Amino acid sequence: MSTDSAVSAEPVSARRLLSLLVPALAVGVVSALVLLGVSLLSDKLQDVLWQTLPDALSIGRYSSLWMIVMLTATGLVTGLVIRAVPGRAGPDPATTGLVDPPLPPGTVPGLLAVTVLALAGGVSLGPENPITAANIALACWAGRRFAPDSPAAVWLALAAAGTIGALFGTPVAAALILTETLASRSGPGALWDRLFGPLAAGAAGALTMNLAAHPSFDLSLPAYTHTHWGDLLSAIVIASAGAVLGLAAVYAFPYVHKAFRALPHPVLALTLGGVLLGLLGALGGHLTLFKGLDEVKELTADPDGRSAAEFGLMAVVKTAALLISATCGFRGGRIFPAVFSGVALGLCAHALVDAVPVSLAVTCGVLGVLLAITRTGWLSLFTAAVLASDMNLLPLLCVASLPAWLLVTGRPQMQLRKDGTPLR
Numbered sequence: 001m002s003t004d005s006a007v008s009a010e011p012v013s014a015r016r017l018l019s020l021l022v023p024a025l026a027v028g029v030v031s032a033l034v035l036l037g038v039s040l041l042s043d044k045l046q047d048v049l050w051q052t053l054p055d056a057l058s059i060g061r062y063s064s065l066w067m068i069v070m071l072t073a074t075g076l077v078t079g080l081v082i083r084a085v086p087g088r089a090g091p092d093p094a095t096t097g098l099v100d101p102p103l104p105p106g107t108v109p110g111l112l113a114v115t116v117l118a119l120a121g122g123v124s125l126g127p128e129n130p131i132t133a134a135n136i137a138l139a140c141w142a143g144r145r146f147a148p149d150s151p152a153a154v155w156l157a158l159a160a161a162g163t164i165g166a167l168f169g170t171p172v173a174a175a176l177i178l179t180e181t182l183a184s185r186s187g188p189g190a191l192w193d194r195l196f197g198p199l200a201a202g203a204a205g206a207l208t209m210n211l212a213a214h215p216s217f218d219l220s221l222p223a224y225t226h227t228h229w230g231d232l233l234s235a236i237v238i239a240s241a242g243a244v245l246g247l248a249a250v251y252a253f254p255y256v257h258k259a260f261r262a263l264p265h266p267v268l269a270l271t272l273g274g275v276l277l278g279l280l281g282a283l284g285g286h287l288t289l290f291k292g293l294d295e296v297k298e299l300t301a302d303p304d305g306r307s308a309a310e311f312g313l314m315a316v317v318k319t320a321a322l323l324i325s326a327t328c329g330f331r332g333g334r335i336f337p338a339v340f341s342g343v344a345l346g347l348c349a350h351a352l353v354d355a356v357p358v359s360l361a362v363t364c365g366v367l368g369v370l371l372a373i374t375r376t377g378w379l380s381l382f383t384a385a386v387l388a389s390d391m392n393l394l395p396l397l398c399v400a401s402l403p404a405w406l407l408v409t410g411r412p413q414m415q416l417r418k419d420g421t422p423l424r
Contacts, residue, residue: 020197023147024158028204031135031162035205036212038112038127042119046290049120062286067122068278071289074121075274078114078330079267085110090133093331094257094416098374099160102140102152103133111331118330122289123277124321124340125332128167132333135159158201165202166209168217168386174202217293217386219300219343221359224392231396234356235364238349239400242342242368243407245315249323250372250414254422257327261420266329273328277321284317291332292318292340299340303347303358311348315341319369326414334414338373339383342366359388360396367397368404375413377405 049070054061082089087107090096103111115130139159140152161174168174260269281288287295299314322337346365350356363384370380384397412422 024200027158028162028201032166032205032208045120064282067281071278072274075270079270126291126336128333161198162201162205166205171202235400238364239368239404243404246372308351315344342369
């Protein structure tokens with residue numbers, strides 16, 4: 001994302017920064033409300049699809065049969081909706097990232113509708129990409145209408161920051177992520193001048209979400225009290241293993257996408273994707289369904305309750321489900337499913353070597369997978385750190401990120417160009 005046009009080379013005055021405050025707060029609040037509305041609606045629909053309906057039919061809620069049927073139906077209905085709505089619910093999701101140029105506002109209702117279907121139907125994708133895209137489209141539309149002289153890049157940055165702040169429940173996440181997308185200028189305080197508006201939007205989004213829904217990423221992992229030399233090796237190995245797991249999906253991404261695009265119609269691709277996701281759910285268990293945030297808390301509630309093979313299978317199945325979900329045409333984000341894969345991988349490492357602390361294994365697994373899937377260092381470090389809420393782990397995470405980053409840097413990204421070739 002480039003915001004060079006949004007900020008001139010001249011020094012930024014306090015008055016100019018203050019003029020951003022009200023629109024930034026407004027965009028942040030609205031961004032959080034859009035996320036909250038989609039989350040509440042998808043949760044209600046999820047209850048109907050996975051509790052009320054199977055109970056009424058006397059079918060097991062998470063039986064293999066119901067998972068296959070439900071995900072197949074989700075793929076079919078999503079494909080039909082995409083075919084019917086204006087703008088086809090946005091571009092091919094395999095070609096989009098977390099922060100992209102604004103979509104036409106008429107695309108937003110369809111995009112949000114298929115996002116609700118994917119979240120409720122059990123697809124292994126999160127809400128972050130489509131919600132961010134929707135909020136950017138709405139903010140840029142409002143900016144053109146009410147402040148036509150302001151650069152579109154300003155509204156894009158505010159909407160992205162507000163959504164990210166709401167997603168993670170803190171404006172720090174927005175500030176860290178946007179430092180990787182906002183180019184630095186010379187002069188003292190230049191970066192913070194550029195982050196002033198996005199940070200205000202992120203704070204408004206985070207506060208709105210915290211007041212309305214009280215989200216928490218803390219997995220209540222056992223405290224990490226003392227650092228040992230062996231922990232340093234464990235952190236490096238687990239983070240690197242996570243990066244390799246994520247890279248496997250990244251390298252398969254263009255080929256799986258090409259296979260789905262070879263089918264004669266998107267509805268068929270989404271239906272087939274639903275069938276495959278149902279089969280994967282039957283293989284890995286119901287915890288490998290959905291975006292993964294609630295499921296990962298259930299997984300870590302009993303870190304010794306499964307074998308290493310079971311945890312390893314869940315990590316692979318979730319990664320495969322993310323790969324299929326992101327290539328067959330479902331709209332959704334990749335951060336939350338990647339977190340689940342990393343957590344499962346970390347618990348697998350702990351189950352293999354009991355001496356490896358649970359909190360260290362989980363956070364390093366998440367760090368490695370996110371580095372490969374998202375290719376954003378700050379986001380990966382921040383997410384891994386907040387899962388344990390333990391500052392003692394931060395030095396080890398920083399060290400573990402170095403070899404993992406060497407593995408992923410320069411490799412293809414989990415995003416394609418319009419011609420189907422991967423970005424680098």
